[in-house]
Amino acid sequence: GGGASATLGGDVTTAGDLAAAIVVRSVGGGGGASGTTVSAADGAVVTVNVAVGGSGGKGGSAGATSATSTGALATFGALSHGLVAHSVGGGGGAAGTTVASSGASSVSITNGIGGKGGVAGDGGTVQTTTGGSIQTGGDGAVGLSAMSIGGGGGDAGTTVSANAVSGGSITVGVGGSGGASGAGGAVTVNNTADIATKGASSEGILAHSVARGG
Numbered sequence: 001g002g003g004a005s006a007t008l009g010g011d012v013t014t015a016g017d018l019a020a021a022i023v024v025r026s027v028g029g030g031g032g033a034s035g036t037t038v039s040a041a042d043g044a045v046v047t048v049n050v051a052v053g054g055s056g057g058k059g060g061s062a063g064a065t066s067a068t069s070t071g072a073l074a075t076f077g078a079l080s081h082g083l084v085a086h087s088v089g090g091g092g093g094a095a096g097t098t099v100a101s102s103g104a105s106s107v108s109i110t111n112g113i114g115g116k117g118g119v120a121g122d123g124g125t126v127q128t129t130t131g132g133s134i135q136t137g138g139d140g141a142v143g144l145s146a147m148s149i150g151g152g153g154g155d156a157g158t159t160v161s162a163n164a165v166s167g168g169s170i171t172v173g174v175g176g177s178g179g180a181s182g183a184g185g186a187v188t189v190n191n192t193a194d195i196a197t198k199g200a201s202s203e204g205i206l207a208h209s210v211a212r213g214g
Contacts, residue, residue, distance in 0.1 A: 001026040001087075003063035003124070010071045017077035017138065020084050024067045028060030028090035028121035028151060028182075059090030059121035059151040059182065069193075070131040075141055078199070082134035082143045087126050089151035091212075092118030092179035117179030120151030120212065125185040130193040139199035145206045146189050150182025152212040184209035 004026040012021040067085040075082060126148045134143045187209045195204040 001028045001060065001062045001090075001124075003065070004087075005064075005066040007068040008071060009069075011073070011132075012071065013074045013076075014080055015076050016080070018079050019075060019077050020081040021073040021075055021134075022067060022069060022082070023084045024065055025084070025086045025088070026063040026065045026124055027086075027088045028062040030059055030090045030092075030151070057092070057118045059092045059118060061121035061182070062087040062089050062124045062148075062185075064124045064126075064185075065148075066127045066129075068129040069134075072133045072135075074133075074135045074137075076137040077141070078138035079140045080136060080138050081141055081145050082136050082195070083128065083130060084142075084145045085126050085128050085147075086145070087124035087148045087185060089121030089123045089149065089182035091151040092120040092153045117153055119179045120153050120182035122182040123148035123150050123185045123209070125187075127188045127190070129190045133194045134196070136197045136202055137199060139201060141197060141199050141202045142206050143195040143197050143202070143204045144189065144191065144193075146187050147206070147208045147210065148185035148187050149208070150184050150211040153179035153181045181212045183211050 004024050006022060006024045008022060014021055065085050065087040067083060069083055073082045126146050128144060128146045130144060136143055187207050189205060189207050191205065197204055
């Protein structure tokens with residue numbers, strides 16, 4: 001995702017649920033999932049059968065996010081935050097499924113290797129500057145939420161290896177590896193605003209930088 005920024009000097013009031021006063025987000029796209037790989041052979045004197053799963057695509061990194069507000073922000077509904085500034089990296093794509101099988105053979109060697117999950121995108125930097133005032137009245141309504149979140153790594157590929165009746169048989173299945181997770185970026189909050197929240201589970205300021213699991 002590209003950079004996202006907003007500068008507001010006026011007042012904003014919302015009354016409904018899920019109605020934040022200001023939302024600024026940059027979100028990276030998710031990596032594409034790999035396809036399924038199938039390798040199969042019928043009966044033969046000697047059968048060597050190998051299938052290798054494809055890798056998942058890389059998730060897109062999010063851009064820098066900045067938000068500046070000097071007015072009065074007021075929300076009254078549930079989950080209606082005052083100001084939200086988030087940068088979220090895209091998740092890595094899932095690896096493909098691998099299926100390798102052999103029919104009846106004198107000697108059969110079947111090997112399936114799972115694909116690798118895609119690498120996730122990173123969260124970008126987040127900066128907020130707030131003056132004036134922020135007020136929320138509903139439950140779960142945070143005054144100011146600033147977060148940079150790395151994407152989760154892609155899932156490893158699934159492997160299936162099978163042999164029918166054979167004089168001699170060697171079957172190997174190797175699972176794929178998960179993709180690396182994305183890193184969270186720097187989060188900076190510059191606040192001189194008066195912040196008041198009234199609902200349950202409604203933090204005044206919530207600032208997080210999070211790297212998700214691979």
